Amino acid sequence: DAGVIQSPRHEVTEMGQEVTLRCKPISGHDYLFWYRQTMMRGLELLIYFNNNVPIDDSGMPEDRFSAKMPNASFSTLKIQPSEPRDSAVYFCASSPGGPNEQFFGPGTRLTVL
Amino acid sequence: GENVEQHPSTLSVQEGDSAVIKCTYSDSASNYFPWYKQELGKGPQLIIDIRSNVGEKKDQRIAVTLNKTAKHFSLHITETQPEDSAVYFCAAPSSYNTDKLIFGTGTRLQVFP
Numbered sequence: 166d167a168g169v170i171q172s173p174r175h176e177v178t179e180m181g182q183e184v185t186l187r188c189k190p191i192s193g194h195d196y197l198f199w200y201r202q203t204m205m206r207g208l209e210l211l212i213y214f215n216n217n218v219p220i221d222d223s224g225m226p227e228d229r230f231s232a233k234m235p236n237a238s239f240s241t242l243k244i245q246p247s248e249p250r251d252s253a254v255y256f257c258a259s260s261p262g263g264p265n266e267q268f269f270g271p272g273t274r275l276t277v278l
Numbered sequence: 279g280e281n282v283e284q285h286p287s288t289l290s291v292q293e294g295d296s297a298v299i300k301c302t303y304s305d306s307a308s309n310y311f312p313w314y315k316q317e318l319g320k321g322p323q324l325i326i327d328i329r330s331n332v333g334e335k336k337d338q339r340i341a342v343t344l345n346k347t348a349k350h351f352s353l354h355i356t357e358t359q360p361e362d363s364a365v366y367f368c369a370a371p372s373s374y375n376t377d378k379l380i381f382g383t384g385t386r387l388q389v390f391p
Contacts, residue, residue: 169321196377208322208367208381221375256321264371264379265310269321 169270171257177276183245186273189238190259198267199232199242200256208256214240247277280304282370284382291358292390299385301368302350311351312379313342314367322367326353358389 170189178184190197198213212222217234225232229248234240244251254274258267284301291297303311309330314322328335328342328351335342341354355362365384372378 207383210378213377215377221378258321263377264369265312265327266324267312267379269314269323271319272321 169257169259169268171255171270171273173273174271175274175276177278178247179278180248181246182277183243184247184251184275184277186242186255186257186275188240188242188257188270190240190257191268192238194259194261194268196260196263196267197234197240198258198260199240200258200269202254202256202272203252211242244275247275249277251275252277280373280380282368282380282382284368284385286385287383288386288388290388290390293358293360295358297353297355297358297362297387297389299353299366299368299387300350301352301370301382302348303370304349305370305373306346306349307373308349308370310371310376311342311344312369313340313353314369314381316365316367316384318364355387358387360389360391363387363389 172187195216199211202208211224212232214234232242254272256269256272258269260267281304312327313325315325316322326337326340326342328344339356344351365386367384368382369379372380
């Protein structure tokens with residue numbers, strides 16, 4: 166298995182633009198997690214899905230953030246409109262069950278100018 | 279729990295020496311404690327985890343110990359090598375949702391040859 170795949174690896178955009186981050190979890194994993202990592206706040210869970218259903222989005226910072234998982238092999242995290250403070254590395258992770266044994270993707274480094 | 283404290287924030291050791299990183303948690307009901315290693319430009323990778331029904335777990339040069347009474351757990355790396363240099367994160371389940379992990383603030387380990 167190729168592991169968790171994220172795209173793009175780097176994204177540079179201007180304030181106000183829409184940003185879409187993509188994730189392909191490991192086949193057979195029922196859980197998918199979206200995290201954000203910054204120097205100031207560390208690694209924060211934004212939202213997670215179980216069997217494609219969003220379970221807890223309490224970590225999503227604002228209504229500008231949304232996430233979907235239309236099927237077991239694909240998820241997106243969208244920011245609209247983007248702001249400079251959204252600059253961070255966004256990770257997607259998947260696991261076969263709950264918080265255990267999470268496999269992280271390589272991350273997307275987002276820079277909002 | 280909702281608070282996972284990790285110390286130290288940086289650690290420098292000579293190759294061959296041991297390194298110890300300690301984390302404390304607040305929720306006595308927590309029962310799963312993973313450790314992740316993050317290399318530069320990569321996502322965190324699970325290296326070892328421990329459940330509350332055991333006090334110690336080893337995997338080659340890596341070990342984790344758990345003290346449930348004191349609510350702390352530690353990562354021990356023996357015979358350190360330069361490739362052990364990375365940022366290490368501990369985590370524990372959230373008090374409000376055990377499917378969510380709360381991560382420590384990370385320890386940057388540098389192993390000098």
